[in-house]
Amino acid sequence: MAEINTGGGGGKSEGGKVRSKKASTRIDMTPMVDLGFLLITFFILATTLSKPSSMTLNVPDKTQKEETEPIKASNVMTVFLGDNNKAYYIFGKAANEDPKLETVGYGYEFRKAIQDNARKVPADKFVVVIKPTKVSNYKNMVDVLDEMAITKTKRYALVDALTPDEEKLLKDKAKLQI
Amino acid sequence: MPAVKVKRASSSVDMTAMTDVAFLLLTFFILTAQFKSQDAAAIETPSSISGIKVPDKDIMTIALGKDGKVYFGVDSQQDRITMLDNVAAIKGISFSDKEKKDFSLMSNFGIPISQLKAYLALPDDQKAKVKQPGIPTDSTGAAVTNELKDWVFNSRKANNGLRIALKGDNLAKFPEFKNVLATLQAQNINKFNLITGTEAPPAGWKAD
Numbered sequence: 001m002a003e004i005n006t007g008g009g010g011g012k013s014e015g016g017k018v019r020s021k022k023a024s025t026r027i028d029m030t031p032m033v034d035l036g037f038l039l040i041t042f043f044i045l046a047t048t049l050s051k052p053s054s055m056t057l058n059v060p061d062k063t064q065k066e067e068t069e070p071i072k073a074s075n076v077m078t079v080f081l082g083d084n085n086k087a088y089y090i091f092g093k094a095a096n097e098d099p100k101l102e103t104v105g106y107g108y109e110f111r112k113a114i115q116d117n118a119r120k121v122p123a124d125k126f127v128v129v130i131k132p133t134k135v136s137n138y139k140n141m142v143d144v145l146d147e148m149a150i151t152k153t154k155r156y157a158l159v160d161a162l163t164p165d166e167e168k169l170l171k172d173k174a175k176l177q178i
Numbered sequence: 179m180p181a182v183k184v185k186r187a188s189s190s191v192d193m194t195a196m197t198d199v200a201f202l203l204l205t206f207f208i209l210t211a212q213f214k215s216q217d218a219a220a221i222e223t224p225s226s227i228s229g230i231k232v233p234d235k236d237i238m239t240i241a242l243g244k245d246g247k248v249y250f251g252v253d254s255q256q257d258r259i260t261m262l263d264n265v266a267a268i269k270g271i272s273f274s275d276k277e278k279k280d281f282s283l284m285s286n287f288g289i290p291i292s293q294l295k296a297y298l299a300l301p302d303d304q305k306a307k308v309k310q311p312g313i314p315t316d317s318t319g320a321a322v323t324n325e326l327k328d329w330v331f332n333s334r335k336a337n338n339g340l341r342i343a344l345k346g347d348n349l350a351k352f353p354e355f356k357n358v359l360a361t362l363q364a365q366n367i368n369k370f371n372l373i374t375g376t377e378a379p380p381a382g383w384k385a386d
Contacts, residue, residue, distance in 0.1 A: 028190070028193070029192070029193030029194050029196070029197045030193050032193070032197045032200075033193050033196045033197050033200055036197060036200030036201050036203075036204055037200050039204050040200060040203050040204050040207060043204065043207040043208060043211060044207065046213060046214060047207065047211030047212055047213050047214060048211065048212060048213075048214050049210060049211050050375070050376065051212075051231055051232065052223065052231075052232050052345075052373045052374065052375060052376070053226065053228050053229055053230055053231055053232065053373075053374055053375070053376045054228065054230050054231070054232045054343060054371035054372060054373050054374065055226050055228035055230065055371065055372050055374055056230065056369065056370070056371055056372075057344075057369070057370060057371070057372055058368060058369050059359065059363060059368045059369075060368065061366065061368050081352070111380075132352040133352070134351070134352065134353050135351070135352075136351070136352045137348065137349050137350060137351055137352060138224065138242065138346040138347065138348065138349070138350040138351070138352065138354075138355050139224040139348040139349070140352075141352060141355070142224040142226055142346070142372060142374060143224065145226070145372075146226040146227055146228070146374075149226070149227060149228065150227060150379065150380060150383060160352075160356055160359075
């Protein structure tokens with residue numbers, strides 16, 4: 001404490017000598033508190049605490065045409081990002097083979113769907129193709145990329161063009177305006 | 179019988195402890211926080227579990243607002259001036275030293291180059307009120323009207339070590355993001371960072 005006990009200043013003590021009365025050393029700290037909180041308020045309002053994080057995104061080089069072996073449809077989970085925070089996926093069949101179109105929300109539901117499907121095929125064969133549609137938003141895309149990191153799906157691709165079959169499928173079954 | 183007097187407590191409270199607390203907090207805030215930059219638009223980014231921090235310097239930020247407007251910014255003031263010089267040379271516009279200085283103070287902007295001169299001429303208090311229309315982009319990424327490609331190209335010319343960060347709003351539509359992506363891919367930029375907020379990974383999740 002900033003207070004010093006000065007004892008019973010003044011008065012007559014032993015010996016009967018008259019001592020001069022000492023001024024109190026106690027200081028009023030209130031203005032200092034005011035100043036401190038004023039500065040705190042300023043710093044809270046003018047600064048940011050959380051530093052944003054970032055995820056790296058690598059896209060394939062468009063100028064190079066690499067010959068790759070076609071992927072079997074039975075190993076592919078194609079995810080379509082729809083509107084109203086809904087995602088649709090087909091698994092194991094191409095869009096023209098009348099596949100079952102499943103609807104999932106983002107987050108836990110989506111994660112579970114990926115994990116369930118990943119178990120059905122050999123681990124190194126499982127591929128996720130992410131197809132954002134015109135009606136989907138940026139958050140949906142980041143969410144899905146994030147799910148890829150969470151489920152540790154190594155093989156995934158972000159493809160922005162829908163094939164005519166897929167478009168028809170989404171229009172018929174999911175009633176998407178695309 | 180004398181009246182019992184209630185002993186009054188002293189009305190002066192010892193503020194020393196409170197001063198200690200206040201200055202402790204103050205020290206904490208000074209040491210940890212960093213100043214907010216004045217941005218052209220408020221952007222709410224989605225969050226991800228990624229723990230990679232955004233680099234502090236040598237970074238260009240392409241921001242995508244919720245209405246689809248594109249904003250561009252480079253962190254170093256020197257690079258901003260060099261970049262403006264390069265772009266101005268291509269577009270056949272010249273900027274005065276004062277305009278260049280004003281431009282170098284803008285952390286990011288979303289104005290077509292044809293309107294930039296008029297914007298820089300505005301007094302400071304008016305600048306904040308102007309609704310910036312965004313930088314023109316397109317889906318092919320290489321058209322003449324695509325000004326984002328000029329900014330990206332010339333900022334990299336100004337500083338070759340610039341890393342690219344994309345900062346998109348939650349509600350930005352995918353086609354708008356695709357335009358930005360196409361612009362970058364047209365210049366053979368295939369690796370960049372997406373700026374996101376931080377969220378906790380699910381329990382038991384470990385990075386590998």
